[in-house]
Structure formats: C-alpha cells, structure tokens
Amino acid sequence: AINGGRLWDSLMGMAKIGATPKGGVCRLALTDLDKQSRDLFVAWCEAAGCTITVDAIGNIFARRPGRNNALPPILMGSHLDSQPTGGKFDGVYGVLAGLEVVRTLNDLNYQTEAPIEVVAWTNEEGSRFAPAMVASGVFAGTFDLEYGLSRKDLDGKTMGEELARIGYAGDAPIRGRDLGAYFEAHIEQGPILEAEDKTIGVVTDCQGQRWYEITFTGQEAHAGPTPMSRRRDALLGAARIVEAVNRIGLEHAPYACATVGLMQIHPNSRNVIPGRVFFTVDFRHPDDAVLAEMDAKLRNTVTRVAEDIGLETAFEQIWYYAPVKFDAGCVEAVRGAVAELGYSNRDMVSGAGHDACYLARVTPTSMIFIPCVDGISHNEIEHAHPEWCEAGCNVLLRAVVAKADA
Amino acid sequence: AINGGRLWDSLMGMAKIGATPKGGVCRLALTDLDKQSRDLFVAWCEAAGCTITVDAIGNIFARRPGRNNALPPILMGSHLDSQPTGGKFDGVYGVLAGLEVVRTLNDLNYQTEAPIEVVAWTNEEGSRFAPAMVASGVFAGTFDLEYGLSRKDLDGKTMGEELARIGYAGDAPIRGRDLGAYFEAHIEQGPILEAEDKTIGVVTDCQGQRWYEITFTGQEAHAGPTPMSRRRDALLGAARIVEAVNRIGLEHAPYACATVGLMQIHPNSRNVIPGRVFFTVDFRHPDDAVLAEMDAKLRNTVTRVAEDIGLETAFEQIWYYAPVKFDAGCVEAVRGAVAELGYSNRDMVSGAGHDACYLARVTPTSMIFIPCVDGISHNEIEHAHPEWCEAGCNVLLRAVVAKADA
Numbered sequence: 007a008i009n010g011g012r013l014w015d016s017l018m019g020m021a022k023i024g025a026t027p028k029g030g031v032c033r034l035a036l037t038d039l040d041k042q043s044r045d046l047f048v049a050w051c052e053a054a055g056c057t058i059t060v061d062a063i064g065n066i067f068a069r070r071p072g073r074n075n076a077l078p079p080i081l082m083g084s085h086l087d088s089q090p091t092g093g094k095f096d097g098v099y100g101v102l103a104g105l106e107v108v109r110t111l112n113d114l115n116y117q118t119e120a121p122i123e124v125v126a127w128t129n130e131e132g133s134r135f136a137p138a139m140v141a142s143g144v145f146a147g148t149f150d151l152e153y154g155l156s157r158k159d160l161d162g163k164t165m166g167e168e169l170a171r172i173g174y175a176g177d178a179p180i181r182g183r184d185l186g187a188y189f190e191a192h193i194e195q196g197p198i199l200e201a202e203d204k205t206i207g208v209v210t211d212c213q214g215q216r217w218y219e220i221t222f223t224g225q226e227a228h229a230g231p232t233p234m235s236r237r238r239d240a241l242l243g244a245a246r247i248v249e250a251v252n253r254i255g256l257e258h259a260p261y262a263c264a265t266v267g268l269m270q271i272h273p274n275s276r277n278v279i280p281g282r283v284f285f286t287v288d289f290r291h292p293d294d295a296v297l298a299e300m301d302a303k304l305r306n307t308v309t310r311v312a313e314d315i316g317l318e319t320a321f322e323q324i325w326y327y328a329p330v331k332f333d334a335g336c337v338e339a340v341r342g343a344v345a346e347l348g349y350s351n352r353d354m355v356s357g358a359g360h361d362a363c364y365l366a367r368v369t370p371t372s373m374i375f376i377p378c379v380d381g382i383s384h385n386e387i388e389h390a391h392p393e394w395c396e397a398g399c400n401v402l403l404r405a406v407v408a409k410a411d412a
Numbered sequence: 413a414i415n416g417g418r419l420w421d422s423l424m425g426m427a428k429i430g431a432t433p434k435g436g437v438c439r440l441a442l443t444d445l446d447k448q449s450r451d452l453f454v455a456w457c458e459a460a461g462c463t464i465t466v467d468a469i470g471n472i473f474a475r476r477p478g479r480n481n482a483l484p485p486i487l488m489g490s491h492l493d494s495q496p497t498g499g500k501f502d503g504v505y506g507v508l509a510g511l512e513v514v515r516t517l518n519d520l521n522y523q524t525e526a527p528i529e530v531v532a533w534t535n536e537e538g539s540r541f542a543p544a545m546v547a548s549g550v551f552a553g554t555f556d557l558e559y560g561l562s563r564k565d566l567d568g569k570t571m572g573e574e575l576a577r578i579g580y581a582g583d584a585p586i587r588g589r590d591l592g593a594y595f596e597a598h599i600e601q602g603p604i605l606e607a608e609d610k611t612i613g614v615v616t617d618c619q620g621q622r623w624y625e626i627t628f629t630g631q632e633a634h635a636g637p638t639p640m641s642r643r644r645d646a647l648l649g650a651a652r653i654v655e656a657v658n659r660i661g662l663e664h665a666p667y668a669c670a671t672v673g674l675m676q677i678h679p680n681s682r683n684v685i686p687g688r689v690f691f692t693v694d695f696r697h698p699d700d701a702v703l704a705e706m707d708a709k710l711r712n713t714v715t716r717v718a719e720d721i722g723l724e725t726a727f728e729q730i731w732y733y734a735p736v737k738f739d740a741g742c743v744e745a746v747r748g749a750v751a752e753l754g755y756s757n758r759d760m761v762s763g764a765g766h767d768a769c770y771l772a773r774v775t776p777t778s779m780i781f782i783p784c785v786d787g788i789s790h791n792e793i794e795h796a797h798p799e800w801c802e803a804g805c806n807v808l809l810r811a812v813v814a815k816a817d818a
C-alpha cells in the first residue's frame with residue numbers, strides 16, 4: 007500500500023507554488039510558476055532515483071527502470087498547470103500519485119518487469135493556450151509539433167517561446183516510442199461519486215468536445231446620441247449566443263454541457279456601443295451524433311443573430327475530438343485493483359477532457375477517478391479528502407504493477 | 413470671421429497626439445498622451461497671449477483680458493481627453509474653436525468688454541474614470557473635490573494620483589468664481605444634422621442620464637463535468653441583462669438610449685463557467701419620468717434574472733443627472749449669430765452629456781452643434797468636414813463677443 011501521508015504532503019507542498027488567497031492555485035501553463043512546479047517535480051523524481059527526459063513540447067518523463075528495460079514502459083501521470091482560479095488537485099493529483107507509486111516501489115525494494123514512467127504533460131488546461139491537452143496531443147501524433155509550439159496566449163506569446171524561456175524545450179524524442187500502457191488518476195471534477203458515496207470511478211469513456219472561437223464585429227458608436235434603431239451592437243449579438251448556448255445545453259440534457267467561458271469586449275468603455283466582441287464556446291456530449299446536432303444549432307443561431315443585428319462574423323471550430331472509449335484491458339486492470347482493495351466504485355464517463363484521451367490513440371489507456379467535494383473543480387475551493395487521494399493511488403499502484411509485470 | 417484653415421491645422425496637429433492606425437485618437441484622461449495634449453494647448457494659448465491657470469482637478473483656463481476685467485469672464489471650451497477608440501473632433505473641437513476665437517480677436521486687435529477664457533475640462537469622457545464630466549461637475553459644485561480626486565480607473569489608480577503624476581494638479585480656485593456665461597461648441601455625435609442637411613444645431617436641451625455598475629456572482633466550475641442543472645453562470649445572467657437593456661431602450665423608442673458598454677468576465681477561461689461578471693449600464697432619455705421608468709424596469713429585471721440563476725448581485729446607480737434646459741439668453745445669442753451668418757440650422761436636444769450640462773448649474777450656458785459624418789462618434793472614423801468646423805466656430809465667435817460686449 008502507498009503512503010497516504012507522504013502523498014498528501016507532496017500535494018500540499020506543490021500547492022504552495024502559485025497559491026491563491028482563497029486556497030487554490032494559479033499556475034498557468036509555461037509561466038514562471040509552472041517552471042517552479044516542474045523544477046520541484048523533477049527534483050522529487052531525481053531524489054526517488056528516476057532519470058528525467060523532456061521532449062520538444064515540454065512533456066517531462068521520469069523513468070524508473072524495470073527488470074527488462076527492452077520492454078515498453080508503463081506510463082502514469084497527468085499535468086501540473088492550472089486554471090487561473092484553479093484547485094490543488096486537478097492534474098497535480100495524477101502526477102504526484104504517479105510519483106507516490108515510484109516511492110512506494112522504492113520503499114518495498116520492488117522492481118517491476120517493465121520500466122515505469124511518471125509523466126507531467128504540458129498545458130493540459132487549455133486556459134492560457136488553447137486547445138486543452140495540446141502537448142499530449144502532439145505526443146500522440148494528433149497535432150504537429152509546429153502546431154503545438156505556435157499556440158498563442160491572449161498577449162500573442164507562443165508556447166514555443168515560453169517553453170524556451172522557462173528552459174523546458176527538451177530534446178527527447180516526441181514520437182514513435184513504444185509504450186506499454188498509460189494510466190491517469192484524477193479527481194472526478196463533477197458531483198457523481200460524492201453524491202453516490204463511491205470512492206473510485208472506473209472510467210470507461212470520455213465525452214467528446216468541440217471548442218469554437220467567434221468574433222462579432224458591428225460598429226462602435228456613442229451610447230448617447232445613437233438611436234437604438236441605428237445600432238450594430240456586437241455585445242448584444244454575443245449575449246444572444248450566450249443565451250443560445252445555454253439553451254442548446256438544456257435541450258440535450260442531462261448529458262450535454264455548453265459553456266461560454268471567455269469573452270473580450272472592444273473597446274470596453276461604458277458609453278461606447280461595443281464594436282467587436284471575441285468569445286468562445288465549449289460543447290460536450292458523450293454521443294458524437296448529439297455533439298454534431300449541437301454544432302449545427304450553434305452555426306444556425308450565429309448566422310441568424312448576426313443577420314438580425316447586422317454583424318460581421320468570424321466563426322471557427324478550433325478543437326474537436328470524438329468521444330473516447332478506453333482500452334478494455336486497462337479498464338479491467340483498474341477494476342481488478344479496485345476489487346482487490348474493496349473500494350466502493352462505479353463505472354464512469356469522464357466529463358472533462360484528459361491527456362488520457364490522446365494517449366488512448368497510441369497505447370492502451372484508462373483512468374481512475376476519485377471524488378471531489380461538491381463536485382467543484384476549476385475553482386479555488388476545489389477539495390479532495392486525503393483518504394480519497396490515498397485510495398486512488400492504491401488503485402493506480404496495483405493497476406500499474408499488474409500491467410508492468412504482465 | 414474666423415480662420416478656418418488655422419482651426420483645421422490645429423485640429424489635425426492635436427490629433428497627432430495619440431493617433432491610432434484607423435485615423436482616430438486614443439488619449440485617455442490623465443495619461444502621458446493627455447499631458448502632451450494639455451502641454452500643446454497651453455503652449456498655443458500662451459503664444460496667443462493668454463494667461464494660464466489650472467485648478468485642483470486639472471481644469472485648464474486660458475484667459476484673454478477684456479477692457480473691464482472686473483466683469484465676470486465669458487467661458488468657452490470642452491475637453492481634450494478621448495475614448496479608447498475615439499475621434500479627432502469629440503471635445504477637442506470645442507477647445508480649439510475657443511482658441512481660434514482668441515486668435516481671431518487677436519488678428520482683429522479686438523478687445524471684448526468682459527474678459528474671455530478658453531477652458532479644457534478634465535476627464536469628460538468618463539471612459540478611464542467614471543462618471544463622465546466629473547471635473548466640470550466638481551467645478552460647478554455638483555461633486556466634492558474629494559469625490560473627483562478619488563475616482564479610480566480599472567487598475568485602481570485615482571484621478572488625484574494621476575493629476576499629480578502628469579503635473580496638472582493646480583492651485584487656481586475651483587469654486588466661487590463669478591462667471592458671465594459658458595458656450596460649448598461640439599460635434600453632434602448623432603445623425604440628425606447631416607441627415608437633414610443642416611450646418612448648425614442650436615442646442616436647447618440635453619437629455620438625462622443614469623449609469624449603473626452591476627456585479628453578478630455565481631460559482632466558477634468546470635465546463636465539462638458540471639451538469640447544466642447545477643450551474644450558477646454569472647455570464648448567463650449578464651447576457652440576459654444585455655438583452656433586457658436593449659429591450660428597455662426599444663420600449664421607449666425613439667428617444668431612449670440603453671447600452672451595456674463595458675463587461676469584465678472572471679476568471680475568463682474557455683473551460684470555466686464564469687463565476688463573476690462586472691458590467692455597466694448607460695440609460696438616457698430627454699424626459700426624466702421615462703428615465704425613472706427605465707430605471708425601475710432594470711431593477712426588476714436584475715432581481716428576477718439573479719433569482720432565476722441563483723446569482724448574488726451588487727447593484728449601484730453610480731451617476732444620474734436630470735435632463736438639462738439651457739439658458740434662454742445664451743440660446744438666443746447662438747440663434748442670433750446663426751441668423752446673421754445665414755447657416756441652415758435647427759434646434760436640438762443633445763444626446764451626449766457635455767461639460768455644459770454642469771456649467772449650466774452655475775452660469776448661463778448653451779451649446780453649438782456641427783454635424784459629423786454618418787452621425788458616428790466614439791469611433792476612430794469620426795469625421796467632421798472643415799466647412800462645418802469653420803461654421804460652428806464663426807457662430808461661437810459671434811455668440812461669445814455678443815455676450816462679452818453686452
């Protein structure tokens with residue numbers, strides 16, 4: 007069994023980097039704080055005897071040799087970056103649970119047959135640089151390296167520049183490695199496990215996603231002497247899409263999720279009719295056909311709203327991935343571990359995207375969920391109890407060892 | 413008659429300070445660029461023989477003595493600050509038309525009976541610091557000096573700090589001066605004069621305004637695993653108010669104006685349900701009773717929307733002034749000048765707020781409007797033809813001299 011106290015201490019230690027007043031973290035991808043969290047992770051892994059490599063998109067691999075190092079490694083991990091007002095567990099938990107597995111095997115002096123590796127993927131959140139999971143997507147061959155390195159934040163800085171700046175543009179091969187399997191432990195980020203009083207979610211699927219960027223351009227004009235009838239108000243257009251996105255989500259209840267999370271208004275002055283608004287849409291559904299229906303509704307609504315108000319539209323779907331089915335063998339490894347340990351559990355479809363979704367394209371993959379309090383994530387108050395963290399890590403240990411020794 | 417070429421050259425010279433790529437200006441109140449425009453105005457006034465004084469809220473007065481300097485001065489002016497994407501005429505035109513009146517009187521070696529003063533009021537736009545016209549409001553005794561100096565921009569900098577920083581916190585008395593009259597020349601900023609092919613607007617009234625600040629607080633949560641039914645989306649609330657504000661404007665057509673110009677979303681991340689949104693509302697109507705009806709509708713809607721979504725609300729009306737009636741004598745002075753000059757004209761109600769609205773509380777006041785192309789203002793493409801600028805300045809000259817010599 008793993009050392010729950012040590013795992014908790016590591017989580018709380020990492021949470022000091024970028025700690026926010028309300029108890030969360032702000033550690034946006036490839037900032038100085040992200041570099042600090044990477045440095046700490048690397049130091050801990052080296053202290054645990056691992057060898058570190060970093061690839062060209064900044065993914066960090068900490069390798070613990072097996073008895074037979076010609077065998078492909080079993081990977082486990084997640085990400086260290088956070089949302090602007092993120093929590094202490096989202097991502098970090100999966101990385102540090104992987105480290106705790108290594109530390110436990112060290113304590114036990116246990117050498118797996120295949121080597122194992124703990125991975126921290128770059129920019130999983132998709133908050134500073136869109137889309138999410140871009141570096142695991144590059145690793146898995148879904149995106150070109152050039153695409154990954156050229157992702158821009160809202161200030162125009164690229165991932166490539168920022169990786170170089172913080173010293174995490176590595177030279178490890180990014181493609182073509184032979185892999186044994188990938189396991190990712192994560193908080194659920196939703197309310198189901200806690201509501202049903204289950205300790206472990208055996209994740210069988212992940213819902214699909216579509217992300218959009220929309221810019222409406224109308225005409226800036228004076229809020230006082232410009233009659234309502236002459237206005238081309240870009241914010242009125244955006245407001246109608248926010249309402250429509252919410253309605254589309256409700257129309258495909260209970261599984262659909264539909265969100266406008268980001269909006270920038272130009273020139274953003276109290277007495278100027280907004281001339282330009284940039285905003286994003288995030289659609290999710292476990293059924294790809296429904297996701298396509300939601301897409302069609304959005305396109306129709308955007309066209310109609312823009313026509314009604316007289317707006318020019320730039321509309322782009324910037325990200326799409328179809329619902330993911332995890333590997334039956336890996337799911338069974340998790341289910342077996344949970345059964346041995348006797349934890350209450352249920353099968354789950356992940357509502358969030360995870361690096362595991364891209365890894366699933368190149369190696370047998372599955373995930374382990376633990377509950378989080380009130381189902382709240384992407385919020386500074388995100389919380390997971392120590393016993394949940396310990397349980398998920400025990401499942402990870404058994405699933406990984408089972409695969410590595412298979 | 414004034415020198416239209418010289419006036420135009422001054423307008424174009426001033427427009428170089430803060431010039432934007434699309435032909436407008438960005439010269440927000442109390443920035444380094446605002447300081448540059450003040451310095452240039454002061455230099456021009458001194459070259460025209462005027463004496464400069466600056467009061468504690470940064471209003472600049474350039475005085476040309478009369479034959480009898482015991483008489484209260486006739487003021488004319490407007491403002492030099494602009495919107496973030498403002499034009500070359502809004503405000504600047506009234507200040508430089510005043511300067512052109514002084515230069516013309518110098519050319520003619522004509523001394524008015526009463527002294528005359530050209531004024532540049534601080535922060536008329538209300539874009540960087542809300543509300544608008546705050547410094548003429550302090551001058552007129554509507555606001556305390558402390559209120560004016562403590563206005564904050566979105567970064568938390570105060571007008572007092574910024575005045576001191578750019579060296580325009582003066583020591584001229586801010587209250588209690590005896591004034592003869594105030595005239596303000598301005599572009600219409602709306603479509604009426606151009607549409608009716610009239611050169612001059614004789615401004616008899618100014619519509620009333622109410623400005624609001626609203627913050628909705630819901631709960632940040634993950635856009636993926638958070639079911640629609642569990643959301644408290646602050647942006648959905650704000651979007652409903654944008655739609656309601658537009659509807660309230662339309663319900664009181666054709667005179668009402670209703671605008672949401674500024675909105676800030678928190679944390680503003682694509683895959684986070686917005687937890688907090690701050691936004692503003694700008695209501696205008698020439699009839700105070702209608703403005704009060706609009707106010708009541710807004711309050712009801714905000715309460716209902718917040719209840720429906722489960723949002724906390726902070727709601728504040730931060731600015732209000734009732735419709736203004738300008739002084740009959742000053743309006744007659746303008747009407748007389750227009751008649752002598754033979755310009756096509758019509759009476760008008762100002763849709764925008766102007767420093768004249770506050771000056772009207774302490775001295776006989778009226779305004780002179782000239783058209784602007786397509787009625788567009790608060791936009792980089794704002795334009796007024798040289799012949800319009802010249803005509804308005806000729807009216808200003810005659811009205812001011814008539815009052816100063818009366």
Ligand SMILES: NC(=O)NCCC(=O)O
Nearest residue numbers: 130131138358359636683
């Ligand atoms: N796990 C997680 O929060 N991922 C971010 C990407 C997404 O929004 O699904």
Ligand SMILES: NC(=O)NCCC(=O)O
Nearest residue numbers: 230277536537544764765
């Ligand atoms: N003239 C002008 O643009 N004033 C700004 C204040 C207002 O919005 O009415």
